[in-house]
Amino acid sequence: MKTLILGTAALALSAGMALAQSDTIRMGTEGAYPPYNFINDKGEVDGFERELGDELCKRAELTCEWVKNDWDSIIPNLVSGNYDTIIAGMSITEERDQVIDFTQNYYPPTESAYVALSTDVDVMGGVVAAQTATIQAGHVAESGATLVEFATPEETVAAVRNGEADAVFADYDYLVPLVEESGGELTFVGEGVPLGGGIGLGLRESDGELRDKFDTAITSMKEDGSLNELLVKWFGDGVTTY
Structure with a gap:
């Protein structure tokens, strides 16, 4: 999975970045990494992570809004509050985990x-x-x-x-x-x-409640087989599944 090497800008954690009391969650993605995420002919975010993210929000009883952001500033803009999650083919790494939080992986290590x-x-x-x-x-x-x-x-x-x-x-x-x-x-x-430890959603460290909601939703998709179905749909029969 793509994994970001953290720059110094990402270390500037802002105080008071807890999730606002709202059921609308802004999902930050790159929109340039098919089949994980891309912009379709209608100008909308599409791909594996769009379909997955919408289903996770449905199961967590949250409303999703999608926000496109360039890869090289995707962590700083999460930290500064421009969106609430990163769902952008981002591998879980120890270095990144020192700055932001992660759900469990929704794509196995590859x-x-x-x-x-x-x-x-x-x-x-x-x-x-x-x-x-x-x-x-x-x-x-x-x-x-x-x-x-x-x-x-x-x-x-x-x-x-x-x-x-x-x-x-x-x-x-x-x-x-x-x-x-x-x-x-x-x-x-x-x-x-x-390389990396699989792909997970990135969140601000202060948003533990939101992380837990998404973790529960990911677990439910693993248990009922629907996550495997999405993996095969977007990556083919040879993809590693859960």
């Missing part, structure tokens, strides 16, 4: 992967693209490869196609449809790399 134009690419010593402020970018920086960062996931793949990078390193499930639809242009390189 792998990140390298994709290139050829399997002969040296992903440990070449130039590798990754989305900025992600744990994938951090992994590349520590691997010995030359890291080039881009603001959006689309730009990382474009960098491989136009020769700016030898490979892209990103979430495996994001890359699968791109490889399948490339007609053989793109290919996976090497083995997958396990």
Whole structure:
């Protein structure tokens, strides 16, 4: 899963950020990471997390409003109160958990992967693209490869196609449809790399009551099989399920 490397701006926790006494919850997402979340032809948030989030709010008896926010500022804007949750393909990490809170995961731990134009690419010593402020970018920086960062996931793949990078390193499930639809242009390189602890909803640390409501809803979806149904619907039969 995509995982954000926290900047200093995210550490500026504001006082008194407890959830307002309202049943309307603002769901913050990126809207640029299909099939997790994307903007459809009607200009609306769509994807796995839109369908999941709406169902979670229904089970928790909450009303959802969806808010789009760029990835690199998604945690600071949660902390400052611009929305109440992050539901944006965000992996649970120890570093992030020091600043915000998480529900249990609603997507099991998975792998990140390298994709290139050829399997002969040296992903440990070449130039590798990754989305900025992600744990994938951090992994590349520590691997010995030359890291080039881009603001959006689309730009990382474009960098491989136009020769700016030898490979892209990103979430495996994001890359699968791109490889399948490339007609053989793109290919996976090497083995997958396990990163993160699964995807969960991010919340302010002061919003424990809201976290508990969403945890209860996630548990109910795991128990009745509906979460697995959504995973298969959006990611295919090969997806890891609960």
